[in-house]
Amino acid sequence: MAGGGARDFIGVAEPAPIRRLRIAVVTPRYEETVLGGAELHARWLAQRLADRGHDMEVLTTCAVDGQTWRNELPAGSTGDGNLLVRRFRAEPPRFGLRAELDRRLRWEVLVDLADEERWLRAGPNSRALEKHLARQGHSYDAVLALPYLAGTTYFSAQAVQQRFFLIPCLHDEPFARLQFTGRLLKQSRAVLFNSDPERALAERLFPGAIARAHVVGLGFDPPPPTDAQLFRRNYGVSEPFILYVGRLEPHKNVPLLIDHFLRYKSRRPGDLKLLLVGAGECEPPPSPHLRRIEIDWADRDAMLMAALLLVQPSTNESLSIVMMQAWACGRPVVVHAAGEVARYHCEQGNGGLWFANYPEFEAILDRLHHDSGLAHGLGKAGQTYVQERYSWERVLRRLEGALGDTGVSAP
């Protein structure tokens, strides 16, 4: 398999920066209030590439709400800093058809590519966006699209095959095994992964499908000076706490985390609490040991710094933004052993520990709760890992190197 030339892990030479490019980023939603992982990824990447001097455009839909996909924002072009945002009307979602196909896909009932395409059409997609790409696609040096599961991504690939670069944000789920995923990987001029395990998963699922693969990832800034005590005062949190940040959903393993923590509290009475931050259908049971809070995102870093540690129980991540943010703040993380990506980062960076069952969870919490030196050491190692591998400078150079490696150059 080709590729790999842009990997810049320590000790490996990076390619020289390439010329100013005209790049489009395709994402199903683009708005400051949208906090989905892929959408954040798209927004941050587009903004940083624009700051670096590239001629950037974001191609997105008028939708904001990921449940209704209603066109809430006006179609047309607007500016966001030094990049251009082109919004196109999303097709009306067909919830019934999507749910029916969704059931069949999840239960692995045989479906063909046409069914899969109907499923993608029934979700977030925009024919107007595709028309724009079909007409104007040749004017871009590269079209980066994410995530693999969005109709906007799949149909963009059909519109601009030669200039299409996929940022899959792939994790192991039934959809990852479908034919359209393999087709997307195959059609991409290069696939830009977030981590090595994500790349390995894609190569395992679709051997030989990827022409060029690069691990690029997403960048993280060191947090500005922040007062953790201010967070405690503002949100009335006086006790030590461990933290979960993300969607409160079963597929993120939140029920398991709640179960493990309540068992921990039944065996270790004390003032340690679990703070849950995020929206979703998992309503924590009434308990003095659990607290669900909503925060102003400006307080995110202060909250992370105030936490004893961050728990990432999800086994479905392609990068885990919040884990990187916790490390950027110097806090250790505890992850599920079955989460390949999160565990990989912990193994590589020595910034966290992993558990496979409750007794291990208990033992890890005991150690980190009572040994602040260890917690501090893990947090510092994680911080170094983020600085060394996921600084914006590194990430952008990897991305530019990956584009240059495929022969993309300014017109």
Add this chain to the structure above:
Amino acid sequence: MEHAQRPPPDTPQPAEGPPVLIGADIDARALVDEIKADVQRKAEQGLYPSDLLIELRASSDPVLAAALDVRDAAGFSTVVPVTRPIRASLRYVAPGVVLFKRLTSKGLSWYTKWMVEQTHHFATSTAAATSAIAERLAQHDEELARSREGQQALERRVESLEARLADLGPNQQAHRL
């Protein structure tokens, strides 16, 4: 507390070699191995309650894990949850929809109750059966392991006897026999 220290770095990484590990003086893998060994030691000493011991066994025994899943999923309820529709497009008709759903679920509950009871009985029986099968399999595995050990000990004994026999001369062998 002493933490697992990283071993000293050996030869420098080649330019295209595997990624270099980061982390000044902590080895997360070694720490997790320590924790696993600690958990194992406590389990062997019986320091965990029985439910934790079973769970611990299940983490390395897929049959037991599946049996526990069946057990956990064996509870059914006749109560059908009625949630408020969340779609904005149904905002004005939502109270009526909720009322309709409540009445329908209450009406249906009377009829479905008996079926749910049968299902519940079937599920608890299935859970009991799978638990028994898992238990029996575990016993067989233990017996098999013991038999293997015994067989290996016998094989070693036979080998040693054959070696001793070979050391003896033909006359002595005949005499012994």
